Amino acid sequence: MIAIQTINLEKKYKTKIAVSSLNLSVEQGEIFALLGVNGAGKTTTIRMLSCLCKPTSGDAILLGESIVTNSQAVKQNINISPQETAVAPNLTVKENLELIAGIYGSNKKAARGKAQEAISTFSLTEVENDRSKTLSGGMQRRLSIAMALISNPQILFLDEPTLGLDVIARRELWSTIEKLKRKVTIILTTHYMEEAQALSDRIGIMAKGELKAVGTAQELISKTGTKTFEDAFISLATETEVKL
Amino acid sequence: MRFLVFASRNRKEILRDPLNLAFGIGFPLVLLFLLSAIQANIPVSLFEVEKLTPGIAVFGLSFISLFSGMLIAKDRSTSFLMRMFASPLSASDFILGYALPLLPMAVLQSAICFIVASFLGLSLNVNVLLALIVLIPSAVLFIGIGLLAGSIFNDKQVGGICGALLTNLSAWLSGTWFDLNLVGGAFKKVAYALPFVHGVDATKAAIAGDYSSILPHLCWVLGYAVVIMVLAIIVFRKKMSSDKV
Helix, strand or coil: CEEEEEEEEEEEECCEEEEEEEEEEEECCCEEEEEECCCCCHHHHHHHHCCCCCCCEEEEEECCEECCCCHHHHHHHEEEECCCCCCCCCCEHHHHHHHHHHHCCCCHHHHHHHHHHHHHHCCCHHHCCCEHHHCCHHHHHHHHHHHHHCCCCCEEEEECCCCCCCHHHHHHHHHHHHHCCCCCEEEEEECCHHHHHHHCCEEEEEECCEEEEEECHHHHHHHHCCCCHHHHHHHHHHCCCCCC | CHHHHHHHHHHHHHHCCHHHHHHHHHHHHHHHHHHHHHHHCCCCCCCCHHHHHHHHHHHHHHHHHHHHHHHHHHHHHCCHHHHHHCCCCCHHHHHHHHHCCHHHHHHHHHHHHHHHHHHCCCCCCHHHHHHHHHCHHHHHHHHHHHHHHHHHCCHHHHHHHHHHHHHHHHHHCCCCCCCHHHHCHHHHHHHHHCCHHHHHHHHHHHHHCCHHHHHHHHHHHHHHHHHHHHHHHHHHHHHHCCCCC
């Protein structure tokens, strides 16, 4: 079943086209990575899909609901972990989690229960009563993703989730994201080739606002006739559109 | 009732910042003590506690703008607001969530100011309760200014505008430090075209039991409060639907 379907989705800023006529479909439970250099249009795509900004033209249907005509219904089914960790700094880990659960409609008791479950799932027990501003970058990122998942979203947007993390924290986060495979549809943007390869079912490569190619890492390597995925990415990000 | 969850978060964020408490409550009280000490040592009546306390109360409320402005600006710069905008919270949930926790804080701040002033000779009677009510429109005005500034500027700019400019402006142009008649002329005219001195004069009238003088001054404050609040709501709503949070 298709979770996300974009139809000629486009975003223009005055004269600049940030995303150009994007047509993409993502299956339910799939981890889909959006790869591209800075300014390729990845974050703008995520912002449109998560109803943070309106497309200039076109539409996207998320689990049957349009981002243009029914964004409020879309918002009930999605959640986002932005590039910055976006946690409430003076609230404890537990309070941050309860806050998001409450905002998505849980009563106090249910929010407390969900927070405890998330604390256990994301191994945050040791820091549950610590204010989030005192956490390490890795722990804050883990909290950020736990906050995005506490509302039980069917679609999760992870915008550069491992940005600024050390190798160990990154691997820990990969393991967390892998556990979500098949349970939640995930759209992930990243600059790291190995991250896209390790985590995603399919990869979309964007350049200058256009989706240049979509496929598995192996398919993209084969199609470009390159040896490594990084070479395939460079080839695709600097060449014209390749359809797989 | 999602706004209550959000309001609770905002209350905790503000109250758990020690700088907020230091500036919001501590600084005005230090000034109250300092100016009262000066009054005790000068022959003219410049800072009598009945006249000084309303000014200090309004000056203290100006820090509410700093609290709310900084919170919103920081929420924007850290993408916390982006996370919230992707949630089912509506525009009114945001406005109420940011504004509501500040109102009891403002009343509490003014109450502390009057209680401390009672140790310096202010008589605590029913007029003080009336003064607390009279200060509410001023509190709403400063909350609105904070919402507006936080929606437009980044946290550093809000620090400059609300922390330095607004607090000084509201102090100098409210007749707190000196009687505006001493300066007179254009300065006095400008001061009386702005709401701050009216907020102070209305509170002075309440403390003095001069009830008939309250309403004319309060109308000025109410007018400004409504305009600023409506403007803040319009700008915030525009921000919600704009391309950049």
